[in-house]
Amino acid sequence: MLTTKIDRREFLKRLPLFADFSAQELTTLAAATQEQYLPRGTPIFRRGDPCRGFHVVIYGQVKLGFVSVQGDEKIVEIIGPGFSFGEALMFMEKPYIVGATALADTMLLHIGKEAVFAELEHNPAFARRMLAGMSRRLHGLIKDVESYSLRSGSQRIVGYLLKDEPEGDGSQVTLTVSKKLLASRLNLTPEYFSRVLHDLSEHGMIAVKGRQITILDIERLRGYEG
Template identity: 55%
Template sequence: MATGKVRVQEFLSRLPLFNEVSEAELDRLAAGTTEVKVARGEMIFRRGDPCLGQHSVVYGQVKLLLVSPTGGEKVVRLIGPGGSFGEALMFLGKDYVVSAEALVDSLLLHVSRAAIMQEIENDSGFACKMLASLSQRLHSLMKDVEAYSLRSGTDRVVSYLLKHGCEQDDCSFRLETSKTVIASRLNLTPEHFSRILHDLGGRGLITVKGREIIIPDRAALENHQD
């Protein structure tokens, strides 16, 4: 885990949203940026809090979630280093519609709405990049909705494993977070998620060792159907 001083301009310049802005623009954005350190399990914001800017993850992991009146939890999105969230609501001037919680000790950068809006006023090209970023996020969201609505649980799990695994055979990787959180992200119960992993393991398509997953034959997993 990184613990040194964050070079804010350098970090922002690596984000898709800001990777083509000038040094002067980065300096102004950095002036409107604050570091936010959160411990594992700490809430970053809750649904209904005002959205006053955009967050980016320097290190750690954050989950965006919805909580039902009975306390049930639905994970909407998992965000790791280099990921960002909050842009759309920031422009709308709306309160957060989800809550955000740190899954591990994390460091975030919060770029204020005022700093971003000032750059938009100064440069129409900056506004176009913001629109492109939001459009990409919307496209990803629509693909998620399609997957949850039209694809089986097994297909969702297989797609997740292929996305996070290696390109070559006999490659192992570690699940990014707990199986319970991943199950919620895939719109599955933890029990259903575990059954699917067990079934895939029984077919020889994967090997599960705790949170470590081994895919012996990637092509076979890609071709797997219910």
């Protein structure tokens, strides 16, 4: 994995969150930023660890989740390149309530909270973008609660397959994580997830090849009730 020191300003200025920062502001923020190179499977932080800033994913993939007393893992969110995590707890100055682990070889930027707080004092546009990011995450969590409460397990799976609004028959959906992790993200057991995919395949609505799913009959898929 690449471990060469980089110019953090170059990475920061490419991120929408810091789009209007001046060269001096980027220099100040870069001084409070650390790059982290994490092999797949490396813990980033654990539940209960202190939160001293927030992270931005440059490349790779991160899962946020926790393990129940029974030893079952619940995935709360999967974070990809260009997205951030940890802002809310940074503002609350509370420990992490979930753990984070690299799902692939990953590069992160960790931005210290003192520098963020100082920048928020005089940059309203930056404050609005941070609020928008946290609002977007809250909206996603509310949608999750709605899905778990009002939709069956099979409807959640179909909803996931259709979430990017595929154009029609022949469209392909690539699962970016394992079926086990995706099942946890949808609050389902891996066995149930596989069973629904098999049923959809048997009825000619999809074709499954590893993590590649081809939609064969989008209209029937949209109406599927399980």
